[in-house]
Amino acid sequence: MASQTSTPLEYSTHQNEMTILGFWIFLGAEIVLFATLFAGYFVLENGVADGPTLKDILMMKDVLIETFLLLTSSFTMGLALHQMRQNNLKGMLIFTVITLLLGAGFMYMEINEFIHYVHEGVTMQTSAFGSALFTLLGTHGVHVTLGIGWVILLIIQLVRRGITPVTSRKFFIVSLYWHFLDVIWIFIFTFVYLKGALM
Amino acid sequence: MKYDFFVTGDPIILMSQIGIGLTMIGLIALITYLKKWTYLWKEWFTTVDHKKIGIMYIIAGVLMFFRGGVDGLMMKAQTSRPGLELLNAQHYDEIFTTHGIVMILFMAMPMLIGIMNVLIPLQIGARDVAFPKLNALSFWSFFVAALLFNISFVIGGSPDAGWTSYFPLAGKEFSPDIGNNYYAIALQISGIGTLATGINFIVTILKMRAPGMKLLKMPMFTWTSLVTSVLIVAAFPILTIALLMMTLDRMFGAHFFTVAAGGDPMLWLNLFWLWGHPEVYIVVLPAFGMFSEVIATFSRKNLFGYVTMVVSIVAIAFLSMLVWVHHFYTMGNSAAVNSVFSITTMMIAIPTGVKIFNWLFTMRKGKIQFSNAMLWSLAFIPCFTIGGVTGVMLAMAAADYQYHNTMFLVAHFHYVLIPGVVFAVFAGLYYWWPKMFGFALNEKIGKWHFWLFVIGFNLTFMPMFFVGLDGMSRRMYTYSESTGWAPWLGFSAVGSLVMAAGFAALVYNLYWSFRYASRDVGSDPWDARTLEWATASPVQEYNFAVIPEVTELDQFWKDKKEGTNKIKKEDIKDIHMPSNSAVPIIMGVAFGIVGFFLVFEMFILSAIFSVGIIACLIANSFDYDDGYHIPAKKVLETERKWRGDL
Ligand code: HEM
Ligand SMILES: [Cu+2]
Numbered sequence: 001m002a003s004q005t006s007t008p009l010e011y012s013t014h015q016n017e018m019t020i021l022g023f024w025i026f027l028g029a030e031i032v033l034f035a036t037l038f039a040g041y042f043v044l045e046n047g048v049a050d051g052p053t054l055k056d057i058l059m060m061k062d063v064l065i066e067t068f069l070l071l072t073s074s075f076t077m078g079l080a081l082h083q084m085r086q087n088n089l090k091g092m093l094i095f096t097v098i099t100l101l102l103g104a105g106f107m108y109m110e111i112n113e114f115i116h117y118v119h120e121g122v123t124m125q126t127s128a129f130g131s132a133l134f135t136l137l138g139t140h141g142v143h144v145t146l147g148i149g150w151v152i153l154l155i156i157q158l159v160r161r162g163i164t165p166v167t168s169r170k171f172f173i174v175s176l177y178w179h180f181l182d183v184i185w186i187f188i189f190t191f192v193y194l195k196g197a198l199m
Numbered sequence: 200m201k202y203d204f205f206v207t208g209d210p211i212i213l214m215s216q217i218g219i220g221l222t223m224i225g226l227i228a229l230i231t232y233l234k235k236w237t238y239l240w241k242e243w244f245t246t247v248d249h250k251k252i253g254i255m256y257i258i259a260g261v262l263m264f265f266r267g268g269v270d271g272l273m274m275k276a277q278t279s280r281p282g283l284e285l286l287n288a289q290h291y292d293e294i295f296t297t298h299g300i301v302m303i304l305f306m307a308m309p310m311l312i313g314i315m316n317v318l319i320p321l322q323i324g325a326r327d328v329a330f331p332k333l334n335a336l337s338f339w340s341f342f343v344a345a346l347l348f349n350i351s352f353v354i355g356g357s358p359d360a361g362w363t364s365y366f367p368l369a370g371k372e373f374s375p376d377i378g379n380n381y382y383a384i385a386l387q388i389s390g391i392g393t394l395a396t397g398i399n400f401i402v403t404i405l406k407m408r409a410p411g412m413k414l415l416k417m418p419m420f421t422w423t424s425l426v427t428s429v430l431i432v433a434a435f436p437i438l439t440i441a442l443l444m445m446t447l448d449r450m451f452g453a454h455f456f457t458v459a460a461g462g463d464p465m466l467w468l469n470l471f472w473l474w475g476h477p478e479v480y481i482v483v484l485p486a487f488g489m490f491s492e493v494i495a496t497f498s499r500k501n502l503f504g505y506v507t508m509v510v511s512i513v514a515i516a517f518l519s520m521l522v523w524v525h526h527f528y529t530m531g532n533s534a535a536v537n538s539v540f541s542i543t544t545m546m547i548a549i550p551t552g553v554k555i556f557n558w559l560f561t562m563r564k565g566k567i568q569f570s571n572a573m574l575w576s577l578a579f580i581p582c583f584t585i586g587g588v589t590g591v592m593l594a595m596a597a598a599d600y601q602y603h604n605t606m607f608l609v610a611h612f613h614y615v616l617i618p619g620v621v622f623a624v625f626a627g628l629y630y631w632w633p634k635m636f637g638f639a640l641n642e643k644i645g646k647w648h649f650w651l652f653v654i655g656f657n658l659t660f661m662p663m664f665f666v667g668l669d670g671m672s673r674r675m676y677t678y679s680e681s682t683g684w685a686p687w688l689g690f691s692a693v694g695s696l697v698m699a700a701g702f703a704a705l706v707y708n709l710y711w712s713f714r715y716a717s718r719d720v721g722s723d724p725w726d727a728r729t730l731e732w733a734t735a736s737p738v739q740e741y742n743f744a745v746i747p748e749v750t751e752l753d754q755f756w757k758d759k760k761e762g763t764n765k766i767k768k769e770d771i772k773d774i775h776m777p778s779n780s781a782v783p784i785i786m787g788v789a790f791g792i793v794g795f796f797l798v799f800e801m802f803i804l805s806a807i808f809s810v811g812i813i814a815c816l817i818a819n820s821f822d823y824d825d826g827y828h829i830p831a832k833k834v835l836e837t838e839r840k841w842r843g844d845l
Contacts, residue, residue, distance in 0.1 A: 014406070017406065018329045018330075018402050018406045018407075019329075019330070021402050021405065021406060022329060022330060022398050022399070022401075022402045025398045025401055025402065025432055026398055028432055028433075029394055029397075029398070029432045029433075029435070029436045030436070032432075032433060032434075032436040032437060033436035033437075033439060033440055036436060036437045036439075036440040036441070036470065036473075037440055040440065040444065040455065040466060040470075043463055043466050044455065044461065044462060044463065044466070046461070047454075047460070047461020047462055047463070048461055049454075049459070049460045049461040124447065124451060124452065124453045125451075125452040125453065125454070126454075126460075127454060127460050127461045128454040128455060128457065128460055128461035128462035128463070129461060130453075130454070131444075131447060131448075131453035131454050131455050131462070132455065135443070135444070135447060135453070135455075139443075149813075150820075153817060153820045153821070154820075157820070157821070166823065170820075
């Protein structure tokens with residue numbers, strides 16, 4: 001199957017088309033979900049109850065590294081998809097594994113960040129601010145973790161089956177998911193960290 | 200933590216516990232005796248057929264209606280006379296809470312989603328929904344959640360903070376028992392299933408319509424289901440997060456809603472109603488769609504003002520996201536905020552009024568047939584209008600300071616929900632029963648059902664308006680003679696018995712019709728207009744031997760008039776079908792077990808069983824089963840059986 005055909009492989013069957021549309025709609029639901037979390041955070045961010053504020057505990061350098069890791073992983077995910085369109089399984093796998101490593105690096109940094117916050121005396125239980133912060137970041141982190149597991153499953157299937165209409169559809173969808181998490185992170189970076197640092 | 204595993208010390212509950220135990224044992228013994236396990240497993244538990252899933256939803260919905268109805272009757276009995284002690288305050292609290300939740304989430308939702316499941320693919324000329332396996336998962340997660348919620352009253356204790364579960368009352372401090380954990384967890388599980396249903400139906404309706412069926416050629420029920428699905432996707436994630444916050448607050452010591460730690464209970468109220476108000480439209484819109492179908496069919500006319508109907512539904516859906524504050528006008532908003540929400544709320548009356556007039560004009564000069572389905576639709580219009588008009592009264596913020604949290608409100612929302620949802624479900628069941636089962640429900644017993652229920656409904660709820668205006672607040676478990684409410688409430692209690700008799704008539708009707716009704720109703724007993732009637736009753740597993748082509752709204756009607764509703768032998772091809780799958784039910788059960796342990800805050804056990812959920816996801820990811828084909832020859836045979844002339 002050549003990469004030059006007008007419709008990409010992942011759109012080649014009707015079922016695939018439907019699955020991809022379904023996933024877009026799911027992402028719509030995810031936007032509502034995160035929007036609700038953000039709204040909750042904005043309502044509660046000043047509810048520190050005499051405890052530390054975000055500014056007191058923020059490690060901007062670590063956050064920047066996390067941002068760098070995640071954004072780069074989105075880029076490599078895009079490269080992997082590009083390789084898939086070129087029908088180059090090997091290149092695709094290489095970029096996917098890089099993506100995974102970057103994702104894992106991000107998770108490592110984020111867990112570190114959480115541990116640091118706990119040491120600084122901000123936990124889910126200290127204040128409403130703590131609850132909202134950990135829930136927003138945690139939900140994003142859980143999503144990334146699930147994404148990592150999901151990509152691993154797909155790597156196994158790609159190795160076993162190669163690039164087929166089904167595997168390409170699955171991979172396309174996971175890439176949408178991955179980019180989506182990146183977009184959410186940009187909002188977190190802006191409206192949680194940057195805002196927190198400036199306030 | 201403070202709980203007894205089994206609720207003890209109450210004879211009624213002890214009886215229920217014994218009753219439930221015996222029923223379970225009896226059921227298992229009966230199925231084993233009849234050797235039906237394999238049949239159930241193969242044909243129902245693992246099915247991915249939208250029609251069977253729909254039927255399972257409906258059965259569950261009827262059972263839940265019974266449960267919720269018994270709750271309602273118990274409340275009516277308790278308040279029938281002043282100073283009664285049939286139920287104590289705690290028990291009354293638990294019962295109105297479970298009643299509200301069961302009725303809305305475990306009765307109305309599954310009934311409507313069930314009917315959507317059976318009908319949508321048929322109305323759009325498709326062979327199934329877009330994601331059949333996901334559809335089964337939706338059902339099982341709803342079903343497991345309903346079970347989990349329903350065992351609360353015998354194991355651990357029921358939630359008791361109202362179906363709205365406002366904080367701080369619903370928090371650990373004021374509700375230390377585990378009852379409210381059931382609320383947080385069971386709703387979460389069923390919410391996931393509902394969200395999946397929403398996505399599934401949007402894709403199905405957008406992508407699987409028969410060739411030629413433009414969006415504006417879709418039957419009205421399909422339209423309302425599409426818009427409801429969009430609302431589900433837009434609103435349910437809000438509930439997901441609200442429940443997550445509740446769970447974290449109650450079980451993990453978080454402080455979203457604790458004022459002393461910087462939290463804000465109003466956050467819960469806002470999130471709850473940001474979901475909750477759209478939710479009432481999620482249940483009422485498909486009901487509107489069903490009335491539209493029934494009224495058009497039995498007036499023997501096409502629906503009046505089809506396009507304005509569509510515009511109205513979309514407008515209602517849009518506005519329904521902008522009115523949530525009307526549930527707490529009295530809780531500290533500024534006058535400006537209240538005014539805005541007052542206006543948006545009243546605006547909803549406009550598209551709703553348009554719909555009412557469209558139905559009336561559909562009937563105008565029609566040859567109306569007073570079948571049971573039509574009777575329910577006719578009764579709906581005046582009853583629902585009462586609900587709507589009192590709704591506009593409540594919408595006026597200043598006046599609401601008087602009505603807020605009184606029985607007036609309770610009367611109002613029952614006047615919307617019962618005609619809007621329950622009447623619709625009855626209309627839909629009478630109307631589509633032959634399509635689902637190949638026989639009609641008895642019309643004569645149906646008349647008993649209709650008159651008893653409608654009269655009983657009005658007797659029950661009309662008095663509530665007056666005691667409400669007289670100052671009786673909602674959720675009051677008893678009152679004194681001196682209030683003067685006793686005659687009204689006594690009257691209302693009698694009314695609820697009449698309504699219960701109506702429900703009994705329905706149950707008898709189901710029994711009678713299963714046993715004795717004629718199996719020879721044909722594929723189109725009502726001379727109807729839409730595609731679901733173009734195929735056999737009950738519908739074959741593949742729905743349509745040949746996918747119909749559509750050029751018109753009410754295509755089937757046109758085909759009948761022009762004699763083009765025949766299929767050609769040559770057009771029959773092999774039909775691709777999805778395979779059954781055990782993953783959805785296993786995953787549902789895993790959700791149930793995890794949920795159960797979460798309710799009891801046994802986190803290690805729930806973590807262990809979560810592995811089951813993940814295992815199901817992995818198994819599903821590696822499942823490349825592509826379904827199977829029904830050979831054209833077999834399709835032809837099946838078709839010949841009911842068409843005769845092929
Ligand atoms: C079958 C006949 C029904 C009866 C006899 C009945 C009766 C009642 C009564 C007595 C209350 C409590 C009033 C109070 O003390 O505050 C109540 C509350 C409620 N009912 Fe019904 N009801 C019925 C059907 C329904 C249906 C079909 C629905 C929804 C589809 C529904 C939804 C609710 C809700 C949401 C509440 C509020 C619960 C709360 O306060 O938390 N009911 N009902
Ligand atoms: Cu509302």
